[in-house]
Amino acid sequence: MTTPTTISSSGEATASTATRMLTFAATACLVVATVGQWLFGIYILLFYGKTTLTGDFARWNRVLPHGYVEGDWKGNLIVGSHVLLAAVLVIGGPLQLMSPIRQNFLRFHRWLGRTYVTTAILVSLAGLIMVWTRGTIGDLTQKISISLQAIYIISFALLAIRAARARRFDQHRAWALRLFMVTNGVWFFRVGLMGWLLINGGPVGFDPKTFTGPFLTALAVFTYALPVSLLVLEMYFHAQKKPDNTFRFITAAFIFLCTVIMAIGIFGATVGMWLPRI
Template sequence: MTTSTTLFPPEKVNIPYATRILTFAATAWLVVATVGQWLFGLYILLFYGKSALTGDFERWNNVLPHGYVEGDWKGNTIVSLHILLAAILVMGGPLQLIPAVRRHVPRFHRWLGRLYVTTAIVVSTAGLIMTWTRGTIGDTTQQISISIQALYIISFALLTIRSARARQVARHRAWALRLFMVVNGVWFFRVGLMGWLLINGRPAGFDPETFTGPFLTALSIFTYAIPFSLILLELYFFARTKQNKALSLVTAALLFLCTLITGIGIAGATMGMWLPRL
């Protein structure tokens, strides 16, 4: 693993134009994703935070099935912790990928990184408990897929910690990027779903009442169990390493397409899901 695996390679003289386009495409996606993640984080704080402050915990059930169960203080504590830490993940994750933060405030970067990795492990563990003890919307395939994602998160978090302690900077950044991709599986799912609804103008390929159907099955598999985001990241790593013109341009084109789809999904989620609930 070389430093070329980082999303933001150091400046060099005479960088091939295909590599510059590839880097620009990756940066464009990150900028759009960062805006979307911070909007989602703001929604989490305002929706769940406001409900908690006003004592209207049952409102959580409008979003999370059995999110609040009267008398179940242990389960409610796990759900509350999951929500709070999820906000930390979506707000803090993009900050870890910004080079200026690493360069100018390295101590903040290190401490935020420790918090991020620890939070990822706790949230994924809490998510597993919630999925199999309180149930969730969707079918068994969706439950299994999101459980596989939790295992990815825990594994990648431990590998991120291990490489950091070994002072393997390039390897650490690569594992941190992989962790970032799988941690945001739920966000990718929401954005993908709302983008699909926005494009089709109605639920297509699934039943909105039972939240099951071929589209949701495919979306859950390729978001959680076999994450397309992770596959694309590995393709980016490979293209950066090989420095092949054709491969770099094809990868850049895929990233630009994903940026467009992500932007559409963010717009759909903001207007159709997050803002109406505030």
């Protein structure tokens, strides 16, 4: 005969397992993302930093169509600043999320946070200018999606600042995590694209010359305009707050799936894009 104590113990064990699964999934996702972002940051510094120091700006166009336009020093400055400041975001962002740094190096965390927020706003504004003035490849949906991403970045950055100043640190953490997700939209897009190319063995669902097609349109929408990364984060927040073990298991499984896809994309981007260009 089952006793109430047995039922209670079983429920507590299930809840504990669900919580551990959720925590492990989130930790694994952060570790994989950190490795991928730091690889991207190293690529930015070695490729764009080297070409900038040597004055070989024309090499930008091998990666960014119309990235360098001879005689347009203002536009070139915006592009260069946008790309090099992105290194601050992909290297500094994961550091902001690491508990040991927040707990043991609070002053560093605060200054890095201020730098991160300011840089995110500047990079998003520079990205807007590039998209609408530089004749970048891609369709209108991609450009609109990127513009919406810039609005997210600026809004979340200001909300994170306001919460920190009001010493509402739980809200600050939530808005900072949302900012981290949308700020890395370009990184998610590249990783998603390279993962797709790796899985399919080449471009499927888009024209690589015009950089248009249904796959790229969908990728832009679900990376920038309606970011799946935010959906995953909101599911994680909800799973943490609500004592629903089934939802916690589902969320953990979804995070694991996204982590696996992200790992495939990181591998594809590293061997197919970043390393060959360094």
